[in-house]
Amino acid sequence: MNGNPLNIPPVSIATAKAALIEQYAHPRLRQRATMLWGPRGVGKSSVVRQVAAHFGVPLVDLRLTTIEPVDLRGAIYADDVQGKTVWFPPEFLPGADQPEGLLFLDELTAADQRLQISAYSLILDRRVGHYRLPDGWQVVAAGNASFHGAVSHDMGTALADRMFHFNVQTAIDAFLAHAIAHQFAPEVMAYLRVRPDRLDDTQAQLANDHLVGASPRGWEDVSSVLQSGLGAAAQRVFVQGRIGAANAAEFFGVLRELQAGTDVLRLLAAQRGPETLALLPRTLDGLYGLVYGLLAACTEAPALARALEIVEQLPELRGQLGSQAALPLREAQTLAMELLLQRALETGLEGAVLDSPAYQRYTDQRRRDGLQA
Numbered sequence: 001m002n003g004n005p006l007n008i009p010p011v012s013i014a015t016a017k018a019a020l021i022e023q024y025a026h027p028r029l030r031q032r033a034t035m036l037w038g039p040r041g042v043g044k045s046s047v048v049r050q051v052a053a054h055f056g057v058p059l060v061d062l063r064l065t066t067i068e069p070v071d072l073r074g075a076i077y078a079d080d081v082q083g084k085t086v087w088f089p090p091e092f093l094p095g096a097d098q099p100e101g102l103l104f105l106d107e108l109t110a111a112d113q114r115l116q117i118s119a120y121s122l123i124l125d126r127r128v129g130h131y132r133l134p135d136g137w138q139v140v141a142a143g144n145a146s147f148h149g150a151v152s153h154d155m156g157t158a159l160a161d162r163m164f165h166f167n168v169q170t171a172i173d174a175f176l177a178h179a180i181a182h183q184f185a186p187e188v189m190a191y192l193r194v195r196p197d198r199l200d201d202t203q204a205q206l207a208n209d210h211l212v213g214a215s216p217r218g219w220e221d222v223s224s225v226l227q228s229g230l231g232a233a234a235q236r237v238f239v240q241g242r243i244g245a246a247n248a249a250e251f252f253g254v255l256r257e258l259q260a261g262t263d264v265l266r267l268l269a270a271q272r273g274p275e276t277l278a279l280l281p282r283t284l285d286g287l288y289g290l291v292y293g294l295l296a297a298c299t300e301a302p303a304l305a306r307a308l309e310i311v312e313q314l315p316e317l318r319g320q321l322g323s324q325a326a327l328p329l330r331e332a333q334t335l336a337m338e339l340l341l342q343r344a345l346e347t348g349l350e351g352a353v354l355d356s357p358a359y360q361r362y363t364d365q366r367r368r369d370g371l372q373a
Helices: 013-025 044-055 069-073 113-124 172-181 186-194 202-207 216-226 232-243 245-261 264-269 274-279 284-297 301-312 314-320 329-347 350-354 357-368
Strands: 033-037 059-063 075-079 084-088 100-106 136-143 163-168
Touching: 013 033, 013 044, 013 136, 013 163, 013 172, 033 044, 044 059, 044 100, 044 136, 069 113, 100 113, 113 136, 172 186, 172 216, 172 329, 186 216, 186 245, 186 284, 216 232, 232 245, 245 284, 264 274, 264 284, 264 301, 274 314, 284 301, 284 329, 301 314, 301 329, 301 350, 301 357, 314 329, 329 350, 329 357
Parallel strands: 033 136, 033 163, 059 100, 100 136
Antiparallel strands: 075 084
């Protein structure tokens, strides 16, 4: 493909997942294959696994760059009874004993073109050789276009016309929701909240002809490095080896500021009032570092109740910031309250929120301001 021929608007991975769930639930729509286009690490593979898990159906995940054409078409043998050669279908394709499921053809556009011919038969005709895909199965394919910086073969219009196409792009809100659910390092979440443009720098990477750059999958690995207990020198080696030297340098600069300006444990142990106010961060990075640090620390009801008190005091900083009065204190407070409530609902700690005077005062103030019904 030349340039960017995807003349469809981008959607988030969460939107793509919701659409795939609705497609699978409709027997007629399930008969039509769907193609997920998107850059590396955006979550194309994982979202297909999540859809299969949502319905509790089997998933056949074929990484097309790792198999040969004969692996998909099957083996040929001589049938003496019929007096002809016959194809044996491969064991990994679903049989009649599996009437429903998802067949995922990953890395479709990067596969050898001879293999693509067999894959296209599954997509176009739902069969390959003498094998036929059961009617209850849905085919989902995924791949990169050339402008995503990956090895890619052209897809002809005849094939493209037989599929639904989703242009899946990175979205910071969807990534942060995923990061919260999987307990990423709070430093990574705070950094990307303030610098969402660093989530995926594929285009800059291609423009500068760099091999290594940032991607959602890369930031997940950075989170693992930070949570691994490695020494500072080793952390730097691994992080810059995963997202590139320039990205790593900026990230570690912010990380030093977060570590110096946000001491979540001291805040949780401090008394409500002036002692807490004195420990609150005075920078944008520190502010969001506090939000995600508190979220990570709230594993029990007492910590959650105390975190709500800390967040309640954020607007009090405005009188002490001087030239930094433009900090989004109310926005950060709202984000923190929403995330803490979500965490409480997920962990069965909602009682700690509902019983919290700090949370009650917060909701009362929002009603007075006309922000909450």
